[in-house]
Amino acid sequence: xxxxxxxxxxxxxxxxxxxxxxxxxxxxxxxxxxxxxxxxxxxxxxxxxxxxxxxxxxxxxxxxxxxxxxxxxxxxxxxxxxxxxxxxxxxxxxxxxxxxxxxxxxxxxxxxxxxxxxxxxxxxxxxxxxxxxxxxxxxxxxxxxxxxxxxxxxxxxxxxxxxxxxxxxxxxxxxxxxxxxxxxxxxxxxxxxxxxxxxxxxxxxxxxxxxxxxxxxxxxxxxxxxxxxxxxxxxxxxxxxxxxxxxxxxxxxxxxxxxxxxxxxxxxx
Amino acid sequence: xxxxxxxxxxxxxxxxxxxxxxxxxxxxxxxxxxxxxxxxxxxxxxxxxxxxxxxxxxxxxxxxxxxxxxxxxxxxxxxxxxxxxxxxxxxxxxxxxxxxxxxxxxxxxxxxxxxxxxxxxxxxxxxxxxxxxxxxxxxxxxxxxxxxxxxxxxxxxxxxxxxxxxxxxxxxxxxxxxxxxxxxxxxxxxxxxxxxxxxxxxxxxxxxxxxxxxxxxxxxxxxxxxxxxxxxxxxxxxxxxxxxxxxxxxxxxxxxxxxxxxxxxxxxxxxxxxxxxxxxxxxxxxxxxxxxxxxxxxxxxxxxxxxxxxxxxxxx
Numbered sequence: 001x002x003x004x005x006x007x008x009x010x011x012x013x014x015x016x017x018x019x020x021x022x023x024x025x026x027x028x029x030x031x032x033x034x035x036x037x038x039x040x041x042x043x044x045x046x047x048x049x050x051x052x053x054x055x056x057x058x059x060x061x062x063x064x065x066x067x068x069x070x071x072x073x074x075x076x077x078x079x080x081x082x083x084x085x086x087x088x089x090x091x092x093x094x095x096x097x098x099x100x101x102x103x104x105x106x107x108x109x110x111x112x113x114x115x116x117x118x119x120x121x122x123x124x125x126x127x128x129x130x131x132x133x134x135x136x137x138x139x140x141x142x143x144x145x146x147x148x149x150x151x152x153x154x155x156x157x158x159x160x161x162x163x164x165x166x167x168x169x170x171x172x173x174x175x176x177x178x179x180x181x182x183x184x185x186x187x188x189x190x191x192x193x194x195x196x197x198x199x200x201x202x203x204x205x206x207x208x209x210x211x212x213x214x215x216x217x218x219x220x221x222x223x224x225x226x227x228x229x230x231x232x233x234x235x236x237x238x239x240x241x242x243x244x245x246x247x248x249x250x251x252x253x254x255x256x257x258x259x260x261x262x263x264x265x266x267x268x269x
Numbered sequence: 270x271x272x273x274x275x276x277x278x279x280x281x282x283x284x285x286x287x288x289x290x291x292x293x294x295x296x297x298x299x300x301x302x303x304x305x306x307x308x309x310x311x312x313x314x315x316x317x318x319x320x321x322x323x324x325x326x327x328x329x330x331x332x333x334x335x336x337x338x339x340x341x342x343x344x345x346x347x348x349x350x351x352x353x354x355x356x357x358x359x360x361x362x363x364x365x366x367x368x369x370x371x372x373x374x375x376x377x378x379x380x381x382x383x384x385x386x387x388x389x390x391x392x393x394x395x396x397x398x399x400x401x402x403x404x405x406x407x408x409x410x411x412x413x414x415x416x417x418x419x420x421x422x423x424x425x426x427x428x429x430x431x432x433x434x435x436x437x438x439x440x441x442x443x444x445x446x447x448x449x450x451x452x453x454x455x456x457x458x459x460x461x462x463x464x465x466x467x468x469x470x471x472x473x474x475x476x477x478x479x480x481x482x483x484x485x486x487x488x489x490x491x492x493x494x495x496x497x498x499x500x501x502x503x504x505x506x507x508x509x510x511x512x513x514x515x516x517x518x519x520x521x522x523x524x525x526x527x528x529x530x531x532x533x534x535x536x537x538x539x540x541x542x543x544x545x546x547x548x549x550x551x552x553x554x555x556x557x558x559x560x561x562x563x564x565x566x567x568x569x570x571x572x573x574x575x576x577x578x579x580x581x582x583x584x585x
Contacts, residue, residue, distance in 0.1 A: 014387040015404070021384075021460055022407045025422025026414055028432060032425050043435065078320070086317035089310035101314055107321050111328065112521025112565055114538040115558040118545055119327030122555075126330060142324050145317065175293045203415025206523050210542070220417040227421065227528065236425065239418040246413035250406060 026243060033236035051237035061238060064222035067133055068202045071218055074137025075144060075201035076194050082141075083148030084190055090149070091156055108143030116143055117210040124211070136211045136218075140201045147200060148193040155189025188256045199249050203242050328562075335555035353556040363540060363557070370536040371564075373451065374519035377458040381515045382508055384459070385466035390500075392467070393474045408464040416524035423457050423529055424448060449531045457525035462518055466511040473507030509576020513569040520565050537561050 033051055056062060086105065090098055108116055120139040124130040159182070167177040205220040212221055219238060226235045338350045357363045392404045411419050427433050427447045437444035447453045477500060485495040501508075523538035532539070537557060545554030 011387040011391050014384055015391040018384050018388045018463060019404070019407050021456075021463065023410050025419065025426050025460070026410055027422075028425045029418055029422045082317040082320045085313035089313035092310040093314070101318065104318055105321055107324055110517075111324070112517075112538065112558075112561050114521060114523045114541055115328070115331070115561055116324060118541065118554060118558055119324060119331045121327075121545075122330035122334065123323060123327035138323075142320055145321065149317075173294045173297070175297050176290060179290065179293075199413050200415075203413070203417065205416040210546075220415060223417050223421065224528065227424065235421065239414075239421045242414050242418045246410070246415075250409060250413065254402070254406075 029236050029239050030243060033240040054237065061219070061222065064217055064219040065238075065241070067212070067216055068218040068220070070133045071137040071140060071204070071208065072198050072202035074134050075141035076198050078138055078141030079145060079148035079197045080190075080194060083145050083193065084152065087149045087152035087156075087189075087193075088186075090153060102149070105149060106146045109146050113143065113206045114210075117207045120207065121210055130211070131213055131216065133212070133216050136208060137201070139211060140204050140207055141197070143207065144197045144200050147196045151192040151196065152186060152189035155186050155192075159185050192253050192256055195249050195253055199246055202245060331555045331558050334552050335559050337552060339550065339552040353552045354560075357544075357553050357556055357560075360553075362535075366535050366537055366540045369451075369534060370520060370538075373455065373458070373536070374516050374522075377455055377462055377519050378512055378515035380455075381459050381462035381466045382470075382512050384463050385470050385511060386501075386504065386508065388463075389467045389470040389474045393471060408467055411460050411464060416528075419460065420457055420524055420528040423453060423460075427453055427456075427529075448529065449533045451530075451534055453529040454525045454534060457529045458519050458522055461522075461525075462515040465518060466515050469511040469514055470504065470507050473504050477503055506576050509572055513572040513576070516572060517565045517569045520568065521561065 054061065083105075086101070090101060093101070103110075111119070117139075120135075121130070124132075124135050124139075129135040163181055163185075164174075164177055167181045168174075172180070203220060204218070205224065208218045209221045209224060212218060214225075217225070219241070223235050223238050335353055336349060336351070338348055338352050388404070392401055395401050395404070425431050429446075433447070434444040445452075447456075481499050481503070482495055485499045486492075490498070520536075521538055522536055523542070526534055526536040526539050530536075530539075535543070538561070541554045541557040541561065543554075544550050544557060
């Protein structure tokens with residue numbers, strides 16, 4: 001037991017360092033967003049919520065935020081329309097086919113994101129939809145499709161395999177069994193997937209900065225253009241907005257409970 | 270099943286929803302005879318595959334563009350050639366960025382995995398639920414807040430008059446100007462890779478057999494030795510899996526060099542975009558993209574294969 005004192009602190013130290021690395025900069029953004037003055041200064045001078053008011057009052061910032069919502073909602077719709085049916089059907093096909101399909105659906109994740117961005121750039125130019133916000137949303141939806149499919153698959157893995165048989169014994173038609181037994185059990189997975197896709201899409205930077213123009217840029221691209229001139233608390237407030245969205249979403253997802261089970265699962269991945 | 274109630278006495282009012290259900294049931298029954306039933310799962314998957322096909326064909330167009338000569342002055346595509354590839358391979362800027370990307374990706378990926386192993390051990394072994402939850406929230410912060418908020422945070426931390434400067438002045442050291450250096454890019458990159466490594470490692474950490482560690486302890490092994498010879502070998506495959514994923518992510522990193530490197534220390538991803546947009550030579554950008562996909566696939570595959578190699582251990 002003597003040497004326990006040696007290694008466990010090392011582990012805890014690394015973990016503490018990791019926590020600082022992960023959340024430190026985010027905390028600084030939050031602090032900066034409520035400080036007075038045109039420049040970010042540490043320690044901060046005073047306290048103000050004025051920069052948040054600016055988001056609503058400042059036309060370009062507000063427009064960029066609306067564009068971001070447009071893109072994110074389209075991406076979620078893409079996930080719901082295409083990802084959800086595929087996730088339902090995946091467990092019903094053979095394991096070899098399933099592997100190939102999952103691999104294919106993860107194309108956007110396995111390709112370097114900048115290459116995906118310019119691939120969309122090429123195909124959208126061919127299709128003549130380049131610079132449309134809806135097209136940008138579709139592109140981001142495709143890249144984030146796996147995040148829609150995975151939570152549903154993991155929700156289905158947790159289901160009791162005897163349930164369809166039990167429902168059939170009670171006289172349920174397969175349609176009824178689906179609507180009243182399976183769908184309610186899958187809803188947490190669908191909601192979790194939709195929320196994750198929403199957050200990943202509203203904060204997307206790499207694809208948006210390739211596919212949007214100065215007229216329809218999303219909030220992350222708008223902030224980026226501002227960053228090149230100055231690192232101001234105003235931009236901090238706009239960035240902090242994403243922290244607020246992420247926090248809200250995380251609370252909802254944790255309440256649904258899927259993430260904890262998925263991460264701390266014992267089965268092989 | 271509800272129809273049995275309808276048969277007795279005065280027909281009760283059936284809620285509209287049930288008519289929809291009945292309609293769906295008869296639709297399904299009529300489909301059964303026509304062999305649609307068996308193909309149904311595939312019919313649900315095909316739309317998603319077609320959607321991903323948009324990206325796949327985009328990659329196809331990209332590859333196509335990279336394989337043709339291009340007149341940068343007229344902006345016209347010429348005949349089939351490997352000219353763009355040989356042009357960028359002999360390009361000084363490309364060579365510098367290639368070496369920088371590969372070395373930075375390798376270093377940051379290794380650091381991220383080394384940090385993630387103890388972190389996931391602490392997370393998985395914590396007896397307190399709030400602690401596990403807190404660490405889990407922390408992991409997702411960099412992902413859910415997105416590239417911009419994340420890098421903005423680093424700019425604020427490392428920038429002039431930021432917390433780093435304040436800290437250095439307190440200690441009495443000259444504050445370093447890290448923005449635009451590999452240090453800033455490295456910090457930002459490790460911040461995104463580290464959570465990915467934890468997520469991949471966690472299932473393996475949870476599968477660790479505690480009996481083996483107890484056995485090692487009983488046999489007199491010190492915890493550091495148990496960690497190296499009992500825990501680490503059990504995590505080998507997962508750790509290499511995490512390394513492969515981190516390496517692939519770092520190779521394609523765009524936001525960190527773009528924002529924290531301020532264009533002074535570009536990766537291949539930034540080189541690609543510059544060729545496409547700023548320099549106006551899309552085929553060279555496309556060729557860079559194809560090379561990047563090839564490198565990432567080969568490298569990550571190689572790391573995964575290495576992870577399966579059984580190390581012959583010396584008897585202790």
